[in-house]
Amino acid sequence: xxxxxxxxxxxLPVLLSAGVALAQQPRDWQMTFQPAATGMMEQITWFEHYTxxxxxxxxxxxxxxxxxxxxxxxxxxxxxxxxxxxxxxxxVIWTVGPVVILLFLAVPSFQLLTNxxxxxxxxxxxxxxxxxxxxWDYEYQNQQALSFNSAILADKDRxxxxxTDLAAYPRLLTVxxxxxxxxxxxxxxxxxxxxxxxxxxxxxxxxxxDAVPGRINETWFKAQKEGLFYGQCSELCGKDHAxxxxxxxxxxxxxxxxxxxxxxxxxxxxxxxxxxxxxxxxSVASAAN
Ligand SMILES: [Cu+2]
Numbered sequence: 361x362x363x364x365x366x367x368x369x370x371x372l373p374v375l376l377s378a379g380v381a382l383a384q385q386p387r388d389w390q391m392t393f394q395p396a397a398t399g400m401m402e403q404i405t406w407f408e409h410y411t412x413x414x415x416x417x418x419x420x421x422x423x424x425x426x427x428x429x430x431x432x433x434x435x436x437x438x439x440x441x442x443x444x445x446x447x448x449x450x451x452v453i454w455t456v457g458p459v460v461i462l463l464f465l466a467v468p469s470f471q472l473l474t475n476x477x478x479x480x481x482x483x484x485x486x487x488x489x490x491x492x493x494x495x496w497d498y499e500y501q502n503q504q505a506l507s508f509n510s511a512i513l514a515d516k517d518r519x520x521x522x523x524t525d526l527a528a529y530p531r532l533l534t535v536x537x538x539x540x541x542x543x544x545x546x547x548x549x550x551x552x553x554x555x556x557x558x559x560x561x562x563x564x565x566x567x568x569x570d571a572v573p574g575r576i577n578e579t580w581f582k583a584q585k586e587g588l589f590y591g592q593c594s595e596l597c598g599k600d601h602a603x604x605x606x607x608x609x610x611x612x613x614x615x616x617x618x619x620x621x622x623x624x625x626x627x628x629x630x631x632x633x634x635x636x637x638x639x640x641x642x643s644v645a646s647a648a649n
Contacts, residue, residue: 383528383588384564394564397585401566407472479580483548491558491571494600498539510537512603533590538607542616543586551577559595568594583610
């Protein structure tokens with residue numbers, strides 16, 4: 361077991377560096393969050409690290425105290441137990457200490473929560489995501505609306521969709537039609553459900569919001585990195601809950617504009633042109649390396 365853990369740990373940097381060129385998705389033996397692609401996820405990651413600075417020492421302290429008590433006060437070396445039942449100083453310490461610790465946790469926690477509910481700027485793009493059993497409907501609420509369905513890609517359709525590379529298009533996460541958004545653009549997401557409660561979640565963006573039938577929940581993100589990002593429905597929603605992935609492709613503004621213009625009349629063609637444009641860019645980049 362230990363060997364497997366250590367093996368997994370040593371493989372981590374390799375996996376992480378391999379991940380840079382690929383899509384952002386869960387990895388084998390992943391011990392941490394996925395790398396942040398938004399400022400919000402950076403804040404969440406910071407808060408997680410910060411919290412660990414409290415959790416780890418407290419756990420070690422309690423473990424050490426327990427060990428000390430178990431050894432020092434075991435029956436065999438302590439035949440006549442003390443009858444002490446109160447110690448004012450210790451009682452003050454173990455009341456005030458946790459209160460102070462909770463304050464240190466509460467302040468940044470509420471700050472984070474406030475930031476999540478207060479987008480720093482007006483959205484430039486609004487997308488409505490509707491959860492269905494078991495796929496998503498996306499609606500771009502621009503001057504000219506665009507809407508389409510996004511469902512898990514069946515293995516038999518991989519070839520036709522040009523998504524045979526399992527590293528970039530993994531099983532259970534790849535969809536037929538990705539959500540395409542421009543990089544560094546304030547994006548508002550309106551989330552609702554058509555049948556039962558689903559949840560729209562994108563780990564590397566730091567967003568997760570319930571899709572509740574009959575009401576609209578709102579969240580936002582501003583993706584700072586280009587790439588393909590994977591999330592999943594995160595609310596048990598029925599037998600195919602595990603098969604309604606979310607894929608967001610973050611591209612350059614020009615690529616987004618071209619995709620959007622083409623998508624209105626020819627959605628598959630728009631994706632083909634977008635992939636070609638991204639691939640051309642990558643081959644230029646790797647040639648330059
Ligand atoms: Cu669902």
